[in-house]
Amino acid sequence: MKFSIVIYAAPYSSEAAATALRFSQAALKNGHEVYRLFFFGDGVHNASRLTVVSQDEKNIQQQWQQLIDEHKLDCVVCVSSAIKRGIVDKTESTRYEMNAVSAHENFEVAGLGQLIDATLNSDRVVNFG
Amino acid sequence: MTEELSSKPGNKKSIAFITRAAPYGRGNSKLCLEMALACAVFEQEVNYIFLDDGVYQLLRNQNASDIDSNSLGDTLEALELYGIENVCVDENSLRKRNLKAEDLLDNIKLVDQNTISSLLTQSDCVFNL
Amino acid sequence: MSILHTISRSPSSDLLKSCAGLLGEDDGILFIEDGIYYCADNSSLSEVATKVKLYALKEDIEARGMQSRSSADIDLIDYARFVEICCDYDKVVSWF
Known part of the structure; x- marks a missing residue:
């Protein structure tokens, strides 16, 4: 089946981001597709990309990055949520002259249209927050 | 919004939103609204349901300027204008909070839990936050 | 059209009550994260246990030391089955 997974929670503040990560790993392991x-x-x-955790902790951001790399996942960060929280990619950084x-x-930093597209093109949308 | 969806035109789904958070205190009421507005922009059929503390979003006479927010009520009043036509509130949640229809903004349908339950059943996808 | 509801907050959230009012007869409920404390809350469970199928995420139960406190009506499942039951039901609604 084709899954899309929506994550509303920051890592470490609650378990939800880690749950979403493990769910995504399990879906791929079971042979399903993750659409987005x-x-x-x-x-x-x-x-x-600017996180460090203590040695006895798992770095959730890094685990996402590995999963995305390994499975070439399509992965979108909502632009309006991101830029007000200091999550900027090269394009936004240039646009707002942030130099970082x-x-x-x-x-990929993009709009909510990508979420609507995911609901249109997935068999299941699973939310974690 | 200038994005394009990769799906074929005519691919239309029915998407339900359950908004359960009171306004201002946490960001969820705003996030839920953002998603629903995006759905409407991309011409999906939207059911917008106020449940639990979410019903507080509908109170009249909101003025959030002194807490540096835009009044959510102003946007909610214009939902129809944005293409969100089916807007309803759970009468059970109102009763529990001692609220009556006349305390709320205009044009909001009062519905019972069976009606909400069947709305969820009929929808292709449900967002709940 | 069946729905799998996931609940991820403890009983003090009252999420099960909100969810219970909207259940269809073919629905199921999966307790995850702090939601697994519902597994020991028999008064809350009694309202839904006769109506729908109940599941809890084994990893979250074990992490919290709740193995022996969980009600017998609940099917303990791992992440692999979590994914599969998402496919068995027509859609997933998350309560958090």
């Missing part, structure tokens, strides 16, 4: 990961609201913090990029390159 969509990060919305505080969920955009999952896209940060905080979003990992695996994540």
Whole structure:
């Protein structure tokens, strides 16, 4: 089946982002397709490339990046949620003359249309917040 | 919005939103509205349902300028203009909070739980936050 | 058209009550994260246990030491089955 997964929660503040990550891993392992990961609201913090965690903790952002890399996943961070939370890619950074990029390159910063598109093209949309 | 969807034209789904958070205190009421407005822009059929504390979004006389927010009520009053025609509120949630129809903005349908339950059943996808 | 409802907050959230009012007869409920504390809350469960199928995420139960406290009416499932039951039901509605 084709899944899209929507993540509303920042990592570490609650379990939801980690749950979404494990769910995505399990879906792929079971042979399903992940059509899109969509990060919305505080969920955009999952896209940060500027994180360090203590040695006994798992880095959730890095695990997302690995999963996306490994399976070439389509992965979108909502632009309106992202830029107000300091998650900017090269395009937004240039547009607002910020001189810094905080979003990992695996994540595309785009509009809510990509979420609507995901609901139109997936068999199941599963939300985690 | 200038995005384009990769789906074929005529691909129309029915998408339900359950908005359960009171306004201003947390961001969820705004996120839910953003998603629904995007759905309407992309010409999907939207059912917008106020449940639990979400009914507080509908109170008349909101003025959020002193807490530096836009009044959510103003946008909610114009939902029809944005193409969201089926807007309803759970009468059970109102009763529990001692609210009556006359306390709320105009043009909101009061419905019972069976009606909401069948709306969810009929929808292709449900967002709940 | 059946719905799988996931609940991820503890009983103090009253989420099960909100969800219970909207259940269809073919629906199911899966408790995840802090939602698994519902598995030991028999008074809340009694309202829904006769109506719909109940599941809880094993990993979240074990993490919280709730294995032996969970009601017998609940089917404990792992992530792989979580994915599969999402396919068994027609859609998934998350309560958080």
